[in-house]
Amino acid sequence: MFKKTMRIDSAVFTTSVFNSTELPEPALPxxxxxxRSNVGKxxxxxxxxxxxxxxxxxxxxxxxxxxxxxxxxxTWYLVDLPGYGYARVxxxxxxxxxxxxxxxxxxxxxxxxxLHLVDIRHPPMESDLVMQEWVRSLGIPVLVVATKLDKIxxxxxxxxxxxxNAGLGLTNPAIPFSAVTGEGxxxxxxxxxxxx
Ligand SMILES: Nc1nc2c(ncn2[C@@H]2O[C@H](COP(=O)(O)OP(=O)(O)OP(=O)(O)O)[C@@H](O)[C@H]2O)c(=O)[nH]1
Ligand SMILES: [Mg+2]
Numbered sequence: 001m002f003k004k005t006m007r008i009d010s011a012v013f014t015t016s017v018f019n020s021t022e023l024p025e026p027a028l029p030x031x032x033x034x035x036r037s038n039v040g041k042x043x044x045x046x047x048x049x050x051x052x053x054x055x056x057x058x059x060x061x062x063x064x065x066x067x068x069x070x071x072x073x074x075t076w077y078l079v080d081l082p083g084y085g086y087a088r089v090x091x092x093x094x095x096x097x098x099x100x101x102x103x104x105x106x107x108x109x110x111x112x113x114x115l116h117l118v119d120i121r122h123p124p125m126e127s128d129l130v131m132q133e134w135v136r137s138l139g140i141p142v143l144v145v146a147t148k149l150d151k152i153x154x155x156x157x158x159x160x161x162x163x164x165n166a167g168l169g170l171t172n173p174a175i176p177f178s179a180v181t182g183e184g185x186x187x188x189x190x191x192x193x194x195x196x
Contacts, residue, residue: 005186006193009073011049016066019096020103024069026110029076029196034101034131035117037083040147043179044117045070045078048188055080065097067104076112076196079104085127105138113141113195115188120146120160120176124167132168143191144170149178 017023033041042055054070068080081104082097105111114135118128135142146164149157157176164174175191177184 006189006196007073008049008189010071011051011054011078012071013054014069014071014077016068018066018100020100020107023067023104023107026108028071028110029112030069030079030108030110031076031112031192031195032079032081032104032114033117034081034114034135035083035147036119036125036127037086039083039117039119040179041080041083041117044115044145044147044177044188045080047179047182047185048078048192067100084131085125105135105140111140113143113191115191116142116144117147118144118164118168118174119148120157120164120174121148121151123163129168141195143172144168144174145184145188146174146176147179149176149183150180 015024033044035041038059042057045055046052046057049070049072055068065082067082070078070080072078081101084097084101105114116128116132116135118124124132132142132144144164146161152160161174161176164170168174175184175187177188
């Protein structure tokens with residue numbers, strides 16, 4: 001069967017939202033990136049769009065604290081959600097994070113799916129499970145992307161993926177991905193085309 005691979009020809013940052021009351025009216029289809037702080041959400045956006053400096057990447061966890069919208073091909077949005085699970089964030093900020101994410105996830109009829117990123121090197125943490133179950137309970141399609149694939153040896157891939165699939169109770173297995181080598185990128189793009 002002929003499979004049409006999606007192409008991203010243009011990507012433009014449009015807006016940053018710090019408070020759920022400031023979210024833009026849902027208009028075009030959206031796909032959101034969720035995951036722990038530092039897992040590689042912004043890196044995946046840059047890799048998908050082929051634009052290295054589009055989303056801010058940093059080795060300091062907690063870089064993206066707003067919800068950032070990127071208009072793709074003029075027809076849909078990639079949405080970078082702030083990372084969770086960063087221990088050194090003050091309680092007050094954690095609460096505002098939850099409110100922001102909740103406001104987004106529960107008020108988006110245009111949300112076609114969530115890419116949920118986890119680090120392939122580590123078993124899922126409690127916060128990952130909470131996020132996975134939260135998105136699922138809202139009836140939003142979700143796909144797990146196991147990031148930083150380049151950081152483990154080939155021989156360990158299957159074993160690590162098994163731990164992630166079992167830990168999160170996935171029926172659709174996680175897609176292994178590296179923003180450094182681009183491995184897995186085509187699989188992520190295929191998943192996006194199905195959703196859009
Ligand atoms: N080796 C390797 N490093 C990666 C990969 N993806 C991300 N990184 C690195 O991991 C760090 C965090 O990446 P970001 O893309 O900023 O992570 P984030 O999830 O957006 O983080 P927050 O905005 O803090 O939530 C950076 O130093 C990246 O260069 C990957 O696939 N392989
Ligand atoms: Mg980020």
